[in-house]
Amino acid sequence: MDLLMQSLTETLDAADYRVQSGRHAVDRVWPTGFDALDEYLTGGFRSGDLVLCGGQQGAGKTTFVLQVARNIARAGRPVLYFCYEHDQETMLIRLLALESGLIGGIEAPNIQRIRRTFEASDGLGRNLGERLADTSGGAEAIEIVREYSDRLVVHRSSGSQTDLDAIKQAIVEMREVTGVSPFVCIDYLQKIPFPGTPNEDERITHVVEGVKDMALDYDVPVLCVVASDKEGITAGVRMRVNHLRGSSALAYEADTILMLNNKYDVVARHHLVYDAGNIERFKHWAVISIEKSRSGVTGVDLEFPKRFDQSRFETKGQLVREKLMDERVFVE
Numbered sequence: 001m002d003l004l005m006q007s008l009t010e011t012l013d014a015a016d017y018r019v020q021s022g023r024h025a026v027d028r029v030w031p032t033g034f035d036a037l038d039e040y041l042t043g044g045f046r047s048g049d050l051v052l053c054g055g056q057q058g059a060g061k062t063t064f065v066l067q068v069a070r071n072i073a074r075a076g077r078p079v080l081y082f083c084y085e086h087d088q089e090t091m092l093i094r095l096l097a098l099e100s101g102l103i104g105g106i107e108a109p110n111i112q113r114i115r116r117t118f119e120a121s122d123g124l125g126r127n128l129g130e131r132l133a134d135t136s137g138g139a140e141a142i143e144i145v146r147e148y149s150d151r152l153v154v155h156r157s158s159g160s161q162t163d164l165d166a167i168k169q170a171i172v173e174m175r176e177v178t179g180v181s182p183f184v185c186i187d188y189l190q191k192i193p194f195p196g197t198p199n200e201d202e203r204i205t206h207v208v209e210g211v212k213d214m215a216l217d218y219d220v221p222v223l224c225v226v227a228s229d230k231e232g233i234t235a236g237v238r239m240r241v242n243h244l245r246g247s248s249a250l251a252y253e254a255d256t257i258l259m260l261n262n263k264y265d266v267v268a269r270h271h272l273v274y275d276a277g278n279i280e281r282f283k284h285w286a287v288i289s290i291e292k293s294r295s296g297v298t299g300v301d302l303e304f305p306k307r308f309d310q311s312r313f314e315t316k317g318q319l320v321r322e323k324l325m326d327e328r329v330f331v332e
Contacts, residue, residue: 030183030221033071034304036317037288041256041296045221047181049295050212050253052189054226054244055260056237060286061225062086062187063311064260066094068223069185071315073152078182080174082167084157084191091154092145093118094311099144101310104137110309114138151178159191164210167192171218181220186211188225190245204246212253226250238266238326241291257292263303268323286313287320 031044038044045051055061062085069079083091093114100108109117109132117131117138132138155162155170167186174182186192189211190204197203215222229245237243239259244250251257263285264272271278290300301324305314 030072030077031075032068033075034068034288034302034313034315034317036302036304036319037258037290040290040300040302041293045183045223045256046295047219047221048216049221049255050208050215051221051223051256051258052226052244052250052254053223053258053260054228054241055239056228056262056265059239059260059262060306060308060313061260063094063308064258064288064313065185065187065223065225066091067098067312067315069152069183070095070098070148072183073148076148077151078174078178078180079152079185080155080170080182081152081185081187082155082157082162082170083187084159084162085187087156088154089118095145095152096138096141097310098312099141100132100135100137101307101312102137103140103144104135107136108141108310109135109138111311112309153182157191159193161193163193163195164207164214168214168218171214171220181218184215184220184222186222186224188227189250190227200245201247205249208246208249208253238324240326251292254292255294256290256296259289259291261287261289263287263320266324266326268325271322287324288317 028047029043030046031038032041053061053065066081069081073079081091093111096114097109097111100114113135114132117128120126120131129139129142132142153174157166167184171182171184189207192207192211194203194206194210197206211222211224214220227245228239228243238261241251241257241259262283264279264282266287267278267282272282284306285303286306288302288304290296290298290302292298301320302317303320304317307314
């Protein structure tokens with residue numbers, strides 16, 4: 001029988017087998033590692049799903065997606081990260097800062113300190129671990145990254161060459177090497193080329209439809225960073241789904257949409273006026289809103305502390321208690 005056609009009896013038997021053998025949770029659910037988010041997503045992302053991550057400039061979209069990729073790889077599962085914005089060394093520096101922060105806390109080396117280590121030119125012959133030995137967690141971070149580095153593959157993607165066919169081929173190659181399907185990250189979706197469509201909305205429609213089909217055909221979860229339009233990058237405006245750059249197909253095709261905003265930019269005015277201490281405090285928190293979820297709860301606003309100097313969020317989050325607004329009406 002054609003693989004695209006399956007009777008409900010076959011579907012039911014396959015699901016029954018997965019549940020009895022315990023394979024369903026292992027194979028199809030991919031926890032993000034962010035506890036509160038996984039709770040409202042009923043466990044995490046799912047194979048075959050397209051997940052979009054949008055947000056304000058500087059809200060931490062790449063930081064979030066890379067941290068999710070790290071969490072999945074650290075848990076023992078393969079990840080394929082298509083990066084149209086940065087090279088592999090930049091992503092490695094971010095991961096080392098993240099791991100250092102988890103080990104050494106506020107005393108750990110930040111991104112700038114680790115980058116200086118990578119760019120050392122003194123000719124003293126010391127390796128990275130030796131150069132970070134005097135920091136809190138730096139040398140240990142290198143060893144931790146080595147534990148999962150084979151499972152986290154970063155593809156230096158090109159907006160002129162890395163099209164959907166190239167992404168599919170990389171998925172096939174990684175599946176052949178690891179024996180299992182990888183978690184796929186794309187940073188970012190609007191960079192994927194689609195020749196012959198000069199109109200941007202039309203091009204993005206073809207791209208997002210192709211990525212969704214790919215997620216289903218290859219039975220992989222695909223987590224994409226998505227860019228915002230001009231209105232969405234305006235200071236003090238809360239990023240919503242309608243601010244995503246491109247066609248309405250983005251909202252239609254996605255199974256899950258997460259929107260990131262800086263808490264200070266979206267909290268209601270009275271929380272700032274009557275407690276001035278909140279101004280500085282809220283600047284250190286990000287709001288992750290579940291604006292669409294076909295397998296979980298929609299309309300949930302969660303908050304997580306930002307540690308961007310270490311390229312990470314704290315993964316222990318909570319529901320936002322304060323009232324949020326679509327436009328900030330209070331300026332310092």
